[in-house]
Amino acid sequence: xxxxxxxxxxxxxxxxxxxxxxxxxxxxxxxxxxxxxxxxxxxxxxxxxxxxxxxxxxxxxxxxxxxxxxxxxxxxxxxxxxxxxxxxxxxxxxxxxxxxxxxxxxxxxxxxxxxxxxxxxxxxxxxxxxxxxxxxxxxxxxxxxxxxxxxxxxxxxxxxxxxxxxxxxxxxx
Numbered sequence: 001x002x003x004x005x006x007x008x009x010x011x012x013x014x015x016x017x018x019x020x021x022x023x024x025x026x027x028x029x030x031x032x033x034x035x036x037x038x039x040x041x042x043x044x045x046x047x048x049x050x051x052x053x054x055x056x057x058x059x060x061x062x063x064x065x066x067x068x069x070x071x072x073x074x075x076x077x078x079x080x081x082x083x084x085x086x087x088x089x090x091x092x093x094x095x096x097x098x099x100x101x102x103x104x105x106x107x108x109x110x111x112x113x114x115x116x117x118x119x120x121x122x123x124x125x126x127x128x129x130x131x132x133x134x135x136x137x138x139x140x141x142x143x144x145x146x147x148x149x150x151x152x153x154x155x156x157x158x159x160x161x162x163x164x165x166x167x168x169x170x171x172x173x
Contacts, residue, residue: 001018001019001020002018002019003016003017003018003019004016004017004018004019004021004035004042006035006042006043006044007044008026008028008029008031008033008044009033009043009044009045009046010026010029010031010033010046011026011028011029011031013026013027013028013029015027015033015044017035021035022034022035023035023047024044031046031047031048032046032047032048033045033046033047034046034047034050062171063171066167066168066170066171069167070164070167070168073160073163073164073167074164077160080156080160081095081153081157084149084150084152084153095150095153096146096149096150097150098147098150098151098154100146100150101143101144101146101147101150102143102147104139104142104143104146105139105140105143105144105147107139108135108136108139108140108143109136109140111132111135111136111139112132112133112135112136112139113132113136114132115131115132115135116132116133119131119132
């Protein structure tokens, strides 16, 4: 059996180890060593240092994984958020909130009653008497659907924020 002459990289003490050995404990400082072999060089490395570097690498990998998961979560949220947006009069995309939906419903009711009253007091156009109630119902239906959409958006946004915070909390733990 061939012996290798090495030095402990912790205390510098001379070591003689079998050439097939992968680990050794220094007889002088009791450091556990890993025997590292390349094509041209053989040396020792303290196992504690290897374990520390391994923990650092594992921590870095966990952080990179969390960053990747956050990026994917954010990307999916942008796509989902954009599906709730509607173009305004200038063509800009915007979110319509619950308050806007409620305001549209109130305006529809006021306008519907106003038009109904105006047509009812006018003797010239009895054929138009159904237009205000139909208009009012249409706008109320649209306002209700807009309100539901805004509510779904708020719920999904809350879910997204919770999921994002859970990812951030998992790294902090």
